Amino acid sequence: xxxxxxxxxxxxxxxxxxxxxxxxxxxxxxxxxxxxxxxxxxxxxxxxxxxxxxxxxxxxxxxxxxxxxxxxxxxxxxxxxxxxxxxxxxxxxxxxxxxxxxxxxxxxxxxxxxxxxxxxxxxxxxxxxxxxxxxxxxxxxxxxxxxxxxxxxxxxxxxxxxxxxxxxxxxxxxxxxxxxxxxxxxxxxxxxxxxxxxxxxxxxxxxxxxxxxxxxxxxxxxxxxxxxxxxxxxxxxxxxxxxxxxxxxxx
Amino acid sequence: xxxxxxxxxxxxxxxxxxxxxxxxxxxxxxxxxxxxxxxxxxxxxxxxxxxxxxxxxxxxxxxxxxxxxxxxxxxxxxxxxxxxxxxxxxxxxxxxxxxxxxxxxxxxxxxxxxxxxxxxxxxxxxxxxxxxxxxxxxxxxxxxxxxxxxxxxxxxxxxxxxxxxxxxxxxxxxxxxxxxxxxxxxxxxxxxxxxxxxxxxxxxxxxxxxxxxxxxxxxxxxxxxxxxxxxxxxxxxxxxxxxxxxxxxxxxxxxxxxxxxxxxxxxxxxxxxxxxxxxxxxxxxxxxxxxxxxxxxxxxxxxxxxxxxxxxxxxxxxxxxxxxxxxxxxxxxxxxxxxxxxxxxxxxxxxxxxxxxxxxxxxxxxxxxxxxxxxxxxxxxxxxxxxxxxxxxxxxxxxxxxxxxxxxxxxxxxxxxxxxxxxxxxxx
Numbered sequence: 202x203x204x205x206x207x208x209x210x211x212x213x214x215x216x217x218x219x220x221x222x223x224x225x226x227x228x229x230x231x232x233x234x235x236x237x238x239x240x241x242x243x244x245x246x247x248x249x250x251x252x253x254x255x256x257x258x259x260x261x262x263x264x265x266x267x268x269x270x271x272x273x274x275x276x277x278x279x280x281x282x283x284x285x286x287x288x289x290x291x292x293x294x295x296x297x298x299x300x301x302x303x304x305x306x307x308x309x310x311x312x313x314x315x316x317x318x319x320x321x322x323x324x325x326x327x328x329x330x331x332x333x334x335x336x337x338x339x340x341x342x343x344x345x346x347x348x349x350x351x352x353x354x355x356x357x358x359x360x361x362x363x364x365x366x367x368x369x370x371x372x373x374x375x376x377x378x379x380x381x382x383x384x385x386x387x388x389x390x391x392x393x394x395x396x397x398x399x400x401x402x403x404x405x406x407x408x409x410x411x412x413x414x415x416x417x418x419x420x421x422x423x424x425x426x427x428x429x430x431x432x433x434x435x436x437x438x439x440x441x442x443x444x445x446x447x448x449x450x451x452x
Numbered sequence: 453x454x455x456x457x458x459x460x461x462x463x464x465x466x467x468x469x470x471x472x473x474x475x476x477x478x479x480x481x482x483x484x485x486x487x488x489x490x491x492x493x494x495x496x497x498x499x500x501x502x503x504x505x506x507x508x509x510x511x512x513x514x515x516x517x518x519x520x521x522x523x524x525x526x527x528x529x530x531x532x533x534x535x536x537x538x539x540x541x542x543x544x545x546x547x548x549x550x551x552x553x554x555x556x557x558x559x560x561x562x563x564x565x566x567x568x569x570x571x572x573x574x575x576x577x578x579x580x581x582x583x584x585x586x587x588x589x590x591x592x593x594x595x596x597x598x599x600x601x602x603x604x605x606x607x608x609x610x611x612x613x614x615x616x617x618x619x620x621x622x623x624x625x626x627x628x629x630x631x632x633x634x635x636x637x638x639x640x641x642x643x644x645x646x647x648x649x650x651x652x653x654x655x656x657x658x659x660x661x662x663x664x665x666x667x668x669x670x671x672x673x674x675x676x677x678x679x680x681x682x683x684x685x686x687x688x689x690x691x692x693x694x695x696x697x698x699x700x701x702x703x704x705x706x707x708x709x710x711x712x713x714x715x716x717x718x719x720x721x722x723x724x725x726x727x728x729x730x731x732x733x734x735x736x737x738x739x740x741x742x743x744x745x746x747x748x749x750x751x752x753x754x755x756x757x758x759x760x761x762x763x764x765x766x767x768x769x770x771x772x773x774x775x776x777x778x779x780x781x782x783x784x785x786x787x788x789x790x791x792x793x794x795x796x797x798x799x800x801x802x803x804x805x806x807x808x809x810x811x812x813x814x815x816x817x818x819x820x821x822x823x824x825x826x827x828x829x830x831x832x833x834x835x836x837x838x839x840x841x842x843x844x845x846x847x848x849x850x851x852x853x854x855x856x857x858x859x860x861x862x863x864x865x866x867x868x869x870x871x872x873x874x875x876x877x878x879x880x
Contacts, residue, residue: 251834252830252833252834253830253834254826254830274833274838274839275830275833275834276833276834276836276837276838276839276842278834279833279834279835279836280836284834285834287831290831291827291828291830291831293828293831293832293846293849294849295846295848295849295850295852295853296845296846296848296849300845301832301835301845304832304837304841304845305832305835305836305837306836308835308836308837308838308841309835309836312836312838344849361835365835365836
């Protein structure tokens with residue numbers, strides 16, 4: 202599904218290398234988690250994969266189903282099936298949540314040469330999906346993320362994911378700023394989307410999210426590289442002992 | 453003897469090119485007094501403080517260059533609204549295209565007819581609010597309008613007007629230079645919605661005097677024609693009594709030069725006055741909103757919301773003032789002007805002013821200019837919305853706040869559609 206080889210990335214505006222050769226392969230239907238200390242490059246990886254400005258790829262490659270995504274515009278990556286759930290979902294005053302979602306869904310469909318969803322069909326689908334995420338009609342009508350609580354914003358991200366049905370989902374610290382109940386709700390939303398054809402990359406600081414979204418593989422990232430990979434037990438090890446000894450091991 | 457100076461020469465040249473229409477004695481007197489105001493102050497020049505950001509030369513010049521007609525297949529604005537249509541072609545009333553000027557509880561007449569009558573309600577209004585509006589800032593081009601306006605619509609509303617009155621101003625002659633003066637008197641507790649649309653002429657000097665009596669409601673929505681090379685100057689002079697509702701919204705799309713002045717005086721308590729505008733321009737475009745709201749009574753609310761989308765060297769100007777006199781305690785004044793600059797050389801010049809003599813008031817103003825929010829743009833694109841469409845969504849979102857000021861949601865939707873169409877036409 203997603204194949205990242207020796208990916209090297211620096212900041213566009215300063216001479217600072219953030220990713221120093223990341224290798225990662227995620228098979229269809231599997232869930233990978235990336236953990237790591239602050240500044241290790243986790244969020245940069247998610248931004249570079251989704252096409253945010255400000256980063257320069259200096260080496261390596263990233264492909265989604267063998268398609269090179271690094272040359273694509275963000276909207277093309279989205280249409281190809283990539284989705285990033287933002288750590289800080291953006292507030293957009295003046296754009297209704299519903300308008301936003303319908304435009305997004307239909308843009309992707311158009312890009313893939315599929316027929317657009319009619320307003321009625323769209324409404325039916327979104328109502329059902331919103332309900333399971335406890336997103337009420339009022340939240341759908343309000344401008345995108347404006348006045349939403351932290352939990353509402355994250356649930357809104359998952360709703361977008363559910364509507365867009367991507368095949369590769371990247372969750373960037375989706376647990377940050379959430380209380381236990383909100384985290385559970387978000388995790389349930391994610392788990393409901395797990396399927397054979399859909400993969401997840403879950404970026405997190407803490408193991409507790411991984412109690413709810415059980416990963417197949419856990420990677421530890423430090424200083425722009427993946428320094429260790431293992432099963433779910435690796436996350437527990439981090440939870441108990443911190444990153445220090447892993448970093449030393451690697452030094 | 454006065455020294456010769458360029459400003460009075462320019463004024464004289466403009467006056468020489470105009471002729472005062474004949475009329476009843478009161479009308480002729482009002483016109484002559486207006487002419488005296490013009491000669492006393494002279495027409496504006498570049499050095500006038502009030503015209504610091506907008507060069508009035510094209511509005512003052514004795515003649516005007518031809519403006520090619522804009523031919524589009526699109527429907528007239530507000531055509532989905534049940535309305536009484538009054539059509540002018542290059543400022544001349546067109547009876548064949550217009551509806552019958554009749555509605556229950558509303559007197560509707562043409563200024564050219566009213567001007568001939570010896571006794572008429574318009575006598576007390578014509579030029580009166582314009583004259584009041586000359587202090588503290590003189591507005592000589594408004595006085596010029598009063599002196600020379602050839603036609604317009606005079607509307608007096610006694611009850612609830614059953615449907616909006618729509619003034620449609622078509623442009624058919626490339627050289628037309630039009631001066632029109634409309635009067636509206638909303639009697640106690642009465643209400644009216646006035647719609648205006650159309651490019652009018654190569655050059656337009658338009659004026660509206662609105663007198664809203666206690667408890668009256670006046671809603672005004674207008675769009676200014678999209679002709680690229682046209683010049684337009686409009687004035688609204690409003691006097692509002694107690695517990696009135698006044699709302700005016702203007703959409704300006706294109707036009708080489710547009711200045712919309714709005715001068716309101718709130719004379720009775722607990723009145724609400726909202727003035728809003730959205731302007732979109734690309735290239736050789738200057739749009740100026742100049743607003744002066746005077747609070748002369750207790751407990752009134754005034755609100756100004758102006759949004760400008762400026763592309764490729766377009767210029768936006770905002771001069772907005774709220775004057776709160778000593779008597780006007782509990783005033784709630786709000787003023788916002790914002791520009792979205794698309795392209796490096798677009799500019800927004802803003803001069804927000806508050807002048808407050810009462811001590812128990814809440815007044816605020818804010819003025820910003822900026823580019824499209826990159827983070828929001830990336831967010832939309834990351835969800836699959838193509839860049840162009842994402843930018844258009846964000847532009848529409850930017851002007852939404854001004855369009856939301858329109859009370860009637862169907863009319864607001866009309867404006868939104870026009871905005872959207874403009875954006876699609878102006879895709880890079």
